[in-house]
Amino acid sequence: MVGNDGVFGASQALDDKVSLNLVTVQIAGKASVMAADRLRALASELPDFKALLIKYEQFFLAQVQQTAACNAVHDIDARTCKWLSRMHDLVGPDLLLTQEFVARMMGVRRTSVTTVAGALQGAGLISYSRGRLHIVDIERIRKRACECDDAVRSHFRRMFEAVETDTHKDRCV
């Protein structure tokens, strides 16, 4: 998952390679787009910028590896809470999405998402109505998430501690 903390496609642009990934926008928002040749020019002019792009690629790979392991061993309740926690980091507490979409993103049946969402809503952690999900209690959601949530947050902190903005520090504590 990539949000306002990252970039997608930078390594392909730096190496002039073809992107092999299908990218799905989970939540609508603003993004900046840069032509690959412009990014390459900037990266060669600004070594710190290039280093930042490479660092993010490392973080992204670590996140992908953690997610692969997570999908294999952690239950859907913990994985859903991990996903909600990451979404909260990336876009905040209000998410416009359907349970069908969440199920597709998590690779599970819609009925499983309905069961978990019902339990989370019953516990007062989220509210959900007609495609609008509001995260009510992020701290309790994080306690319920699998350890992959902390692992990904920790990877991010270790990679970007020196360049984090104050705003991001608040979100990543």
Ligand SMILES: [Zn+2]
């Ligand atoms: Zn996990």
